[in-house]
Amino acid sequence: MLRVGITGGIGSGKSTVCLIFETLGVPVYYADEEAKKLISRDEVVKSKIIDLLGEDSYLDGQYNVPFVKKAVFKNSSLLTALNEIVHPAVKKHARLWMEGHSDKPYVLKEAAIMKKGADLDKIIYVSASEEIRLARILERDTERSKEEIKAIMKNQFSPEYFKEISDFIIENENNLLIPQVLAVHQKLLTS
Template sequence: MKIIGLTGGIGSGKSSVGNLLEHKDIPIYYSDLRAHEIMNESDKIVSTLKELYGDDIYVDGKLDREKLGSIVFADKDKLAALNELVHPEVFADFDTWKKEQNSDFIIKEAAILFESGSYKNCDIVVTVSAPLETRIIRTMARDDKSREEVMDRISKQWTDEQREEKADYIIKNDSSFLDLEREVEQFYYWLQNSI
């Protein structure tokens, strides 16, 4: 079983790529989604976040991600502390999930695959790249955020150039969805021949 790391900056379209690959029966672990779930499920994380940010960081038993984001994305030390708390739990959760899979390939999708160091446990890393302005517009529309808020999030991640330099394969998402489907088909063909 080979582990494929799938990454890309905010608004790059990595989730769309993940969905297309999932339709090819490749199991996908969505790290960011599981991190959000774990921050609601793990007693250790819930209690630590309440200690750090107050009981009102949870509303009706659910993490107020907007509030947490406004705190940690404004302070790199608080963001680093959050990552140090959550990443080990996500890594352990991925290992448990991996043992349940029976496939030649599995995919670990993560926005900060390189930044978190989890790329080191992947056999192949693919990054999705898109023009910066396209990413900004997509994210503003999807998340109902201002341009400044989106740019602030982007500034906390690696650039496309940094990711491309370390990736084994690059999927360009700079045109239509049909073109993206073709890019994913080419990647899937490449993957089948890389075994």
Template sequence: MIVGLTGGIGSGKTTVANFFEDLDVPIYISDTEAKRLMNVSPEIRREIVQLLGPDSYTSDGLNRKYIAGKVFQDNTLLQQLNAIVHPRVAINFANWYKQQDSPYVIKEAAILFENGGYRDCDFMILVTAPMQDRISRLKKRDQSSEEEIRDRMDAQWDDAKKTALSDITIENSILEETKRKVLRIHNHLLLRITNNW
């Protein structure tokens, strides 16, 4: 079973994914794998440089700040970048999935709804958090300005649109409550899988 885990930037998807990982559920973090592929694949690198210019990479690898500054101001560029990266991530996930043998896996991705990836999932979990919490988390994590954060948020669907397509929503404000909800969802999924067998 493939369980999709998504949520707006700064909602705390990684925290929720970590709670599932503590329960021995295999986790695929799409954003981490996308960045890795963007760094290691010569084909992806060449296509990104063609799209966004040579400043897309520094001697240390992917220039995330430069790329974010370009694509979150221009939706066409963002779609073109996604068209380069997402098909490769999908192949990478499919290969990873074949190697797993647990009752279910978590596929964590920020834009599972926006890119249509949710259609390949058997169950969808949406993580939400109050806007101000999300902004302060991102300021701390990325040292981004509020304007940069809002640009990135504007590139994603709003929570109301995602909620309509989700099987369950986790409001991620109080960590202990989030952890308890993850355990309840885990038990529900195991029961559902057992009953289907």
């Protein structure tokens, strides 16, 4: 079984591409969604976050997103420390999830943060220009400001980095996605 990462910047269309793969019967691990579950349910993760950010990081047992965002938004060392708690937990959870799908030719792990050789055999990059990504995010996330979205984009990996680490690139500008996904799917089935 191949372990395939699918990545790209915010608003690039990773989730849409993953849905196409899912219709082809490919299991997809959504790292951000699983991270949220681990942050809310895993007692070890919760304890480490409280040690890092204080008791206000959880209210009535629920992750206090506004508090945490405010705490880490302008403090890169706190953000790094938070990521050092969450990312290893997600990596371990993803590995176990993948082992549970070993009967499949390949599985996908969708994540915005990805590194070459990070327990993955291949990487797919979903590419879109900053202008298109910004427009998509403004349309879907009406509570976010343009400045907040640009700050998120600035903190993510560059398109050059994604291209360098990727084995496949799916262009999600005005290109048709299904033919591109089918082409990558066939290559992965024969790898």
